Amino acid sequence: MRVWLAMGLMTGLAACAVPPEMDDAAPEGVVLPEVQTPAPPPGARRVDEFDTTTQAQRSAALKTSEGGVLLGEAVLSLGDPGRAGFWVETALVTSPGQGRVALREGDKSVEVALFPGTGSGRISLATLRLLEVPLTDLVNANIYEYQ
Numbered sequence: 001m002r003v004w005l006a007m008g009l010m011t012g013l014a015a016c017a018v019p020p021e022m023d024d025a026a027p028e029g030v031v032l033p034e035v036q037t038p039a040p041p042p043g044a045r046r047v048d049e050f051d052t053t054t055q056a057q058r059s060a061a062l063k064t065s066e067g068g069v070l071l072g073e074a075v076l077s078l079g080d081p082g083r084a085g086f087w088v089e090t091a092l093v094t095s096p097g098q099g100r101v102a103l104r105e106g107d108k109s110v111e112v113a114l115f116p117g118t119g120s121g122r123i124s125l126a127t128l129r130l131l132e133v134p135l136t137d138l139v140n141a142n143i144y145e146y147q
Contacts, residue, residue, distance in 0.1 A: 037052055037053055037057065037084040037085040037126075038052050038084060039052070039082065039083075039084055040052055040081070040082055040084060044082075047125065047129070047135070050081045050082065050084075050125055051084075051125055051126045051129055052084050053084070053085065053086070053126045057086075058126075058130060060111070061086045061110050061111045061112070061126075061127075061130060062110060062111075062130060063111070064100045064102075064109045064110065064111050065100075065146075067144075067146065068099055068100060068144030068145055068146045068147070069144060069145050069146075069147060070142060070143070070144055071090075071092040071093065071099075071143045071144065071145050072092045072142070072143060073104060073140065073141070073142055073143075074088075074090045074092055074121040074140075074141055074142075074143050075120060075121065075138050075139070075140055075141075076088065076090070076101075076120075076121040076122060076123040076138065076139040076141055077120060077121070077122060077123070077138055077139070078122070078123065078125060078128060078135050078136070079122030079123055079124055079125075080122070081125045083124065084124075084126065085113065085124060085126060086110055086111060086112045086113065086124055086126050086127045086130070087112050087113040087114070087115060087123075087124045087127065088101050088112045088113075088114055088115070088121060088122070088123050088124070088127065088141075088143060089115040089116070089117035089121060089122040089123075090114070090115075090116075090117050090121035090122075090143055091116070091117055091118055091119070091121070092121075092143050093114045093115060093116045093117070093143070093145065094116055095116065096113065096114065096115050096116070097113075097114045097145055097146065098111070098112075098113060098114065098145075098146045099111075099112060099114045099143065099144045099145040099146050100112060100143075100144045100146075101123065101127060101131075101139075101141045101142070101143055101144075102141060102142045102144065103131055103133075103139070103140070103141055104140040104141060104142055105140065108130075108131050108132065110127050110130045110131060112124075112127055114143070114145055121143075123139055123141075
């Protein structure tokens with residue numbers, strides 16, 4: 001019985017570990033918006049407390065280029081609200097990089113850091129706010145990677 005309990009506990013803790021590709025180290029030449037954004041304060045409770053991006057960062061993230069390679073379409077849900085900045089995590093990405101996420105319906109797009117993911121994709125709170133999508137909605141988006 002103790003062996004099964006210990007194995008279950010170790011499996012649960014392993015699932016909480018951050019995969020090595022998700023650390024803050026950026027590939028050379030890639031500027032990751034989330035690295036330059038402070039983490040939310042420990043007592044954050046409201047959306048505006050979790051979104052620590054500045055007005056200047058929001059404006060810059062909205063100035064997207066039309067370039068990039070279309071990686072594909074993704075259905076994204078809100079990711080970890082404690083992870084600041086503009087980012088998308090999706091299985092369409094094989095290594096960290098820079099790109100943009102564009103709503104499939106409408107003309108909104110945001111510059112984001114791209115991270116590999118598994119399963120359903122995740123999108124940052126700050127990015128959802130710029131796309132003007134309700135936090136509880138699934139986002140149908142095109143993912144573009146800058147080369």
